[in-house]
Amino acid sequence: MAHSGKYFIETYGCQMNEHDSEKMCELLERLGLQVDASPEQADVVVINTCAIREKAEHKVYSSLGTLRNMKRDKPEMIVVVAGCVAQQQKAKLLTKFHHLDLVLGAHHISELPELIEHIGKTRERISRVEFCNDVSSLHMLAPARGSSPVCSYVTVMQGCSNFCAYCVVPFTRGKEQSRDSLEIIEEVSELAGRGIKEITLLGQNVNAYGKDLENGRRFSQLLEKLSLVQGIERIRFTTSHPKDFDSSLAEAIAGLEKVCEHVHLPLQSGSDKVLEAMGRGYKFSDYLDKIQLLRIRAPECAITADMIVGFPGESDDDFEATVKALHRVRFDQIFSFKFSPRPGTLAEHMTDQVPEEIKKARLAKVHEIQDEITQTYHRQLEGSVVEALIEGHGRLQGQFFGRTRTNKIVNFSDDGHHAVGDIVKVTILRGLKHSLLGEIV
Numbered sequence: 001m002a003h004s005g006k007y008f009i010e011t012y013g014c015q016m017n018e019h020d021s022e023k024m025c026e027l028l029e030r031l032g033l034q035v036d037a038s039p040e041q042a043d044v045v046v047i048n049t050c051a052i053r054e055k056a057e058h059k060v061y062s063s064l065g066t067l068r069n070m071k072r073d074k075p076e077m078i079v080v081v082a083g084c085v086a087q088q089q090k091a092k093l094l095t096k097f098h099h100l101d102l103v104l105g106a107h108h109i110s111e112l113p114e115l116i117e118h119i120g121k122t123r124e125r126i127s128r129v130e131f132c133n134d135v136s137s138l139h140m141l142a143p144a145r146g147s148s149p150v151c152s153y154v155t156v157m158q159g160c161s162n163f164c165a166y167c168v169v170p171f172t173r174g175k176e177q178s179r180d181s182l183e184i185i186e187e188v189s190e191l192a193g194r195g196i197k198e199i200t201l202l203g204q205n206v207n208a209y210g211k212d213l214e215n216g217r218r219f220s221q222l223l224e225k226l227s228l229v230q231g232i233e234r235i236r237f238t239t240s241h242p243k244d245f246d247s248s249l250a251e252a253i254a255g256l257e258k259v260c261e262h263v264h265l266p267l268q269s270g271s272d273k274v275l276e277a278m279g280r281g282y283k284f285s286d287y288l289d290k291i292q293l294l295r296i297r298a299p300e301c302a303i304t305a306d307m308i309v310g311f312p313g314e315s316d317d318d319f320e321a322t323v324k325a326l327h328r329v330r331f332d333q334i335f336s337f338k339f340s341p342r343p344g345t346l347a348e349h350m351t352d353q354v355p356e357e358i359k360k361a362r363l364a365k366v367h368e369i370q371d372e373i374t375q376t377y378h379r380q381l382e383g384s385v386v387e388a389l390i391e392g393h394g395r396l397q398g399q400f401f402g403r404t405r406t407n408k409i410v411n412f413s414d415d416g417h418h419a420v421g422d423i424v425k426v427t428i429l430r431g432l433k434h435s436l437l438g439e440i441v
Ligand code: 5AD
Pocket: 052, 053, 166, 167, 168, 266, 268, 306, 307, 308, 337, 338, 339, 340, 341, 342
């Protein structure tokens, strides 16, 4: 049944969530709904939630509070909570929030249209959160209409089986499940046909791709196959896990023209004691060995990471080891977080929780060190020529923005001869704190 109404989606969290939201947009549009810029007038409002840290979870409850008032004026509005908070809280959310109609877990996104139709007819309040051991619905959803005309995400695996002591993901997204490589290749070919130039392969641990498939291709083999897809110029991937990172990926980056020189390899801590308590499966020296391997084979490759400060039991010495690690590795960029105890994880009730004030001070120190390093890298690029894919128009009039192969944002003026989707050579004029400024050669 076609609708003529409006929908609004609010997205929190990671790239995986952004991509899930794109899929939900696609599904709602197939139902005949059109996107609206705000929730007030919408017939369907979806909050796609993140549970990775407490702060993200709280934002969801405040959004739900605002929607309660809106729904008073528009009682036919259908309110959906999707994503990790939905998965974690399950039907409890329906009890807590009487204006909520649907709780949609990560494995049920493909059912969104039929559930919306059902709720519209019956006003039944539904929770769909069971895990399924089947990734075929991912194919049904592809290709999703992405938010960029030239770049697209492609899910290669869902879930995670690592159970790091701090992390909710294995509980909210289920165990690691790889998609069939032929389906992925088909999806990427369709995207290329629609003008997509750059794909980012998504998975919590792409290095484990294929390990759960019978006779499945491994990740580096998948990269080889995807490199053959005509029209695709650049291939990125995220996230890599250090314990599964091996020379085959370094070889793929070095040997496959389309595979971009950037690896996101979360370290989390520089202290072996903390890494062990986190259950990461490697020591700092193992991590150094892996990036050494990468730097020998692909010296141009940028390395970024996630870091957590204030994990339970992290002493001053442990934190000092993290500081030393930042200086030793000199990441191109990092995402750093204060440890946030999450329900159901091993670390939630660990003794020796680190006081908030100490976490705050440690995070500030990490920011200060990394900002310096990132800016130094950016300044070192001044005067050099880099390759950028034009992704869109910049904030300033007459400006384009794009990313280098190493995933650095670069703004440059429109020379009147190029368009979004072109790959251009750009001379870097200035290295700023978070981006580069250049001009087309
Ligand atoms: N507290 C703080 N940071 C966390 N992350 C995951 N779980 C937590 C948590 N409980 C961070 C990790 C991970 C990134 C996606 O989020 O650094 O790599």
